[in-house]
Amino acid sequence: MASERDTVLTQMVEVITSTVSFGERLSNLVHLLGRYLKVDLALYFALDKTKETLKLEISSAGAVPPHLRVEFPSGEGLVGEVAQTRKPKVVYRHQEGVRAANAALEKLHPSFYTLAAFPVADDNYLYGVLLLVDKAERAFTSTERHMVYLATLMLAGTVRQAILQEDAKKRIAELSVLFEVGKALSSTMELDELLERVVSTTAKVINARGAALQIVDRVTGEVRVSSQYGQIPTTEIYPGLAEAPQRLLTAEVPYLEGQTTDSEGQVHYHLIVPLVFKGSLQGTLCVFDKLTPNGTYQEFDPENRQLLFTMAGLIVNSLENALTYQQVETLAERNERMVRNLTALQEISRAMLTTVQEERLLEIILQGIVQEQGLGFDRGVVLRVDEAEQVLKGVKGARRPEGAAPVPLSEALLQPLSNELPVSDWRIPLRPDMGPLPLAVLQMRPYHVHQREPEALAAGPYDAQEFFVVPLVVKDRVTGVIVVDNQASSRPLEAEPLHALQMLATQAALALENARLYSTIEANNRELMLIRERMLESDRLAALSSLASGMAHEIRNPLVAIGGFARRIAKLVEKDSPLRGYVEVIQEEVSRLEKLLREILDFTGENLSYFGDHDLEQLIEDTLILVQRDLEANNIKVVKELTKLPRIHCDDRQIKQVFYNLFQNARQAMPHGGTLTIKTYPLEKEDGLYAAIAVADTGGGIPLEVLHNIFSPFFSTKDYGTGLGLSIAQRIVSRHYGQIEVKNELGKGATFIVTLPIAKYCLLKDADRGRAMASALNVPTGGRR
Amino acid sequence: MKKVLVADDEMSIRLLYSEELKEEGYEVYLASNGKEALEIVEKVPVDLVILDIKMPEMDGIEALRQIKERRPDLPVLLSTAYGEYKQDFATWASDEYLVKSSDLEDLRAAVKRYLKD
Numbered sequence: 001m002a003s004e005r006d007t008v009l010t011q012m013v014e015v016i017t018s019t020v021s022f023g024e025r026l027s028n029l030v031h032l033l034g035r036y037l038k039v040d041l042a043l044y045f046a047l048d049k050t051k052e053t054l055k056l057e058i059s060s061a062g063a064v065p066p067h068l069r070v071e072f073p074s075g076e077g078l079v080g081e082v083a084q085t086r087k088p089k090v091v092y093r094h095q096e097g098v099r100a101a102n103a104a105l106e107k108l109h110p111s112f113y114t115l116a117a118f119p120v121a122d123d124n125y126l127y128g129v130l131l132l133v134d135k136a137e138r139a140f141t142s143t144e145r146h147m148v149y150l151a152t153l154m155l156a157g158t159v160r161q162a163i164l165q166e167d168a169k170k171r172i173a174e175l176s177v178l179f180e181v182g183k184a185l186s187s188t189m190e191l192d193e194l195l196e197r198v199v200s201t202t203a204k205v206i207n208a209r210g211a212a213l214q215i216v217d218r219v220t221g222e223v224r225v226s227s228q229y230g231q232i233p234t235t236e237i238y239p240g241l242a243e244a245p246q247r248l249l250t251a252e253v254p255y256l257e258g259q260t261t262d263s264e265g266q267v268h269y270h271l272i273v274p275l276v277f278k279g280s281l282q283g284t285l286c287v288f289d290k291l292t293p294n295g296t297y298q299e300f301d302p303e304n305r306q307l308l309f310t311m312a313g314l315i316v317n318s319l320e321n322a323l324t325y326q327q328v329e330t331l332a333e334r335n336e337r338m339v340r341n342l343t344a345l346q347e348i349s350r351a352m353l354t355t356v357q358e359e360r361l362l363e364i365i366l367q368g369i370v371q372e373q374g375l376g377f378d379r380g381v382v383l384r385v386d387e388a389e390q391v392l393k394g395v396k397g398a399r400r401p402e403g404a405a406p407v408p409l410s411e412a413l414l415q416p417l418s419n420e421l422p423v424s425d426w427r428i429p430l431r432p433d434m435g436p437l438p439l440a441v442l443q444m445r446p447y448h449v450h451q452r453e454p455e456a457l458a459a460g461p462y463d464a465q466e467f468f469v470v471p472l473v474v475k476d477r478v479t480g481v482i483v484v485d486n487q488a489s490s491r492p493l494e495a496e497p498l499h500a501l502q503m504l505a506t507q508a509a510l511a512l513e514n515a516r517l518y519s520t521i522e523a524n525n526r527e528l529m530l531i532r533e534r535m536l537e538s539d540r541l542a543a544l545s546s547l548a549s550g551m552a553h554e555i556r557n558p559l560v561a562i563g564g565f566a567r568r569i570a571k572l573v574e575k576d577s578p579l580r581g582y583v584e585v586i587q588e589e590v591s592r593l594e595k596l597l598r599e600i601l602d603f604t605g606e607n608l609s610y611f612g613d614h615d616l617e618q619l620i621e622d623t624l625i626l627v628q629r630d631l632e633a634n635n636i637k638v639v640k641e642l643t644k645l646p647r648i649h650c651d652d653r654q655i656k657q658v659f660y661n662l663f664q665n666a667r668q669a670m671p672h673g674g675t676l677t678i679k680t681y682p683l684e685k686e687d688g689l690y691a692a693i694a695v696a697d698t699g700g701g702i703p704l705e706v707l708h709n710i711f712s713p714f715f716s717t718k719d720y721g722t723g724l725g726l727s728i729a730q731r732i733v734s735r736h737y738g739q740i741e742v743k744n745e746l747g748k749g750a751t752f753i754v755t756l757p758i759a760k761y762c763l764l765k766d767a768d769r770g771r772a773m774a775s776a777l778n779v780p781t782g783g784r785r
Numbered sequence: 786m787k788k789v790l791v792a793d794d795e796m797s798i799r800l801l802y803s804e805e806l807k808e809e810g811y812e813v814y815l816a817s818n819g820k821e822a823l824e825i826v827e828k829v830p831v832d833l834v835i836l837d838i839k840m841p842e843m844d845g846i847e848a849l850r851q852i853k854e855r856r857p858d859l860p861v862l863l864s865t866a867y868g869e870y871k872q873d874f875a876t877w878a879s880d881e882y883l884v885k886s887s888d889l890e891d892l893r894a895a896v897k898r899y900l901k902d
Contacts, residue, residue, distance in 0.1 A: 553839075553866045553867060556885060557795045557797070557798060557866055557885070559887060560798060560801070560885045560886065560887050561797030561798055561800075563886075563887020563888070564798075564805070564887050564889060565797075565801060566887070567887065567888075567889070568801075568804060587887075590887050594886060594887060
């Protein structure tokens with residue numbers, strides 16, 4: 001007996017240390033034990049941990065066919081009971097309840113009598129239950145029990161080893177999957193391709209029928225499937241897929257797991273884990289229908305879940321990386337664009353510094369706006385504010401050159417505009433209802449117009465869908481606007497070039513204003529030079545004239561006396577007297593001298609003046625240039641309503657003096673700003689046609705108590721000035737046979753009206769005046785320059 | 786007989802004019818400046834005055850103004866060596882502006898025009 005036991009033990013040890021498969025080792029052990037104990041059946045029930053049931057796995061009768069499969073839930077029947085108590089137990093059929101509790105066993109052994117169950121366990125875990133079945137009544141000796149105990153220990157050891165081995169295999173498989181995925185993540189693979197691969201690998205590792213990556217759109221909040229693999233359920237089968245992120249968010253569960261049944265009764269399983277990225281939910285990773293080896297579906301286990309979480313983590317990481325990379329790229333691109341724009345701005349401002357001519361400046365500005373190497377807009381237009389007319393006037397516009405080979409900006413800026421836009425007839429009233437262009441002026445801020453509102457269409461010639469208008473501001477005054485668009489290429493207007501444009505506008509406004517001031521100064525200079533030349537010349541002539549005329553006059557009186565008396569003598573001398581010839585010689589010589597005198601006096605300027613035919617409008621404009629700065633400084637607006645009139649015969653210097661005095665007078669009447677209105681019109685008087693010039697101010701009018709004195713010399717209401725202004729004006733106008741009068745409106749302003757004869761008509765009408773005028777107007781041609 | 790007053794600081798001119806006018810049949814009064822001329826106008830009902838412009842004490846323009854103040858209807862002729870006073874509108878009050886010449890035809894014609902009847 002002892003030797004038989006030793007033999008069996010030896011065989012058992014041989015079995016468990018053999019290299020055959022785990023199942024075979026287990027089966028051999030069970031067989032050996034059954035044979036040694038001479039029982040009808042030896043059965044091994046394995047514990048299924050997840051379901052807490054014990055399933056027949058090995059029978060000493062051989063392979064278990066499907067119809068003989070037996071299960072005991074934990075706690076039920078002898079097998080279930082021993083699994084719970086972990087203590088061996090022997091029962092007999094006739095004992096109460098035994099047959100009912102173990103009825104399932106009758107499939108295997110219809111006439112069993114003895115049932116002996118032993119737990120297969122080590123110190124920590126129960127792996128299963130060993131059940132010995134016999135048709136006879138059997139008691140087990142202590143030796144037999146000990147033998148069974150050893151066998152259960154060996155079984156437990158073998159099972160534990162198998163489990164560990166299985167675990168290790170799984171771990172290795174998982175690790176290699178993770179290694180593969182990790183390798184992919186750190187490669188230069190495109191993000192989409194990478195996500196695709198992660199999803200497919202996940203499905204393959206878990207052995208799921210399908211897998212999907214859902215991403216929540218940041219802007220719209222919509223959920224969309226970004227990558228998928230295999231079969232993912234239709235909304236019919238699993239309607240909750242799109243709501244999964246929301247449910248994960250609101251239900252505050254770490255994951256979603258469950259099953260649904262389709263219309264054909266097929267059960268589907270799903271497992272969904274969240275993708276949490278920067279503290280917020282960005283999407284989900286889902287797997288569907290885990291496949292069993294024979295192609296049916298089963299639910300996912302905790303290990304699958306763990307793997308899914310790991311994969312989700314990897315996806316989040318790679319998304320994060322991709323996003324960071326994208327941000328860095330965007331930043332770099334923006335920097336590059338900014339540097340480009342700044343370089344362009346620098347080039348443009350350098351070019352602007354090379355000129356003070358407005359025309360040239362406009363060309364540089366517009367080239368800078370439309371050149372590819374500059375700010376690169378499709379179109380640019382500069383408009384100027386006309387304060388007198390209260391409109392925005394088109395000054396110059398340009399379109400981006402088409403098909404031209406790109407030229408370096410510094411060169412392009414030196415070239416004239418190759419494709420100018422005709423904008424000179426653009427006139428947009430400066431009213432808030434006239435659209436964004438006047439608004440930019442009135443509110444002194446840029447406008448980015450995206451879509452044309454219908455009411456803005458009335459605002460004139462600007463027809464782009466999207467455009468940007470920036471005011472040109474100098475010292476808190478808007479002098480004009482620049483408008484740009486990208487209509488031709490339908491590109492959107494981006495922030496960087498618009499920002500650069502605003503910087504350009506600041507410089508452009510200053511440069512244009514400088515050019516304007518420069519041209520005013522130039523015009524003033526020219527005028528001053530002219531005046532100086534004339535003064536010098538007149539000084540020279542005056543000196544010559546005063547010398548010559550002084551002498552001539554001294555000579556004239558005695559000549560008149562000599563000549564006069566010679567004539568008297570001639571009358572008294574008889575015809576045939578020789579004296580007569582002598583007297584005639586005296587008379588002739590005196591006449592010759594007198595003629596010479598007249599010529600000298602004519603030339604030296606008995607009538608030394610600058611009478612000529614002059615254009616009234618030109619005289620007004622010339623004078624305005626002289627007072628322009630003063631008027632601007634006093635914030636006075638000039639309104640001109642000039643009618644085309646025939647030329648006036650006058651001394652242009654003197655008439656300019658009249659205008660100058662009247663303009664200055666008006667200015668001094670409006671120390672806090674106002675409007676200076678200059679009107680010219682023809683006026684029919686009794687004695688002929690006159691040109692009338694009305695100079696009106698809004699200075700409140702002249703107080704009645706001083707009104708009658710205003711033309712008196714040395715009369716002034718001001719603390720400064722000579723008080724001669726109006727009296728000189730009156731004197732000059734009188735010399736031109738004109739009149740000066742004042743129309744006074746108390747509380748409103750004063751209007752000075754100068755009327756000057758339009759020469760031809762006056763000469764023809766009135767004989768007396770005409771004669772007087774003729775002497776003044778018929779300046780000898782020799783004396784006029 | 787019509788009375789003509791001649792005011793001129795040049796003795797030779799006074800003499801020439803007076804000879805000429807007497808010959809034409811006028812009674813001639815003479816003054817050597819504006820002041821004397823005014824005194825004569827106040828005493829004698831002269832019919833016409835011929836004034837030189839540049840004279841000491843009181844010039845012809847001032848004399849013209851004062852004469853016209855007293856007797857606006859009295860014809861006053863300016864006879865001067867200077868042409869440029871024609872520009873000065875103070876001389877417009879005169880009835881005639883004559884530049885002196887040894888040919889006295891202009892003067893005679895003017896006097897005759899004003900003293901027709």
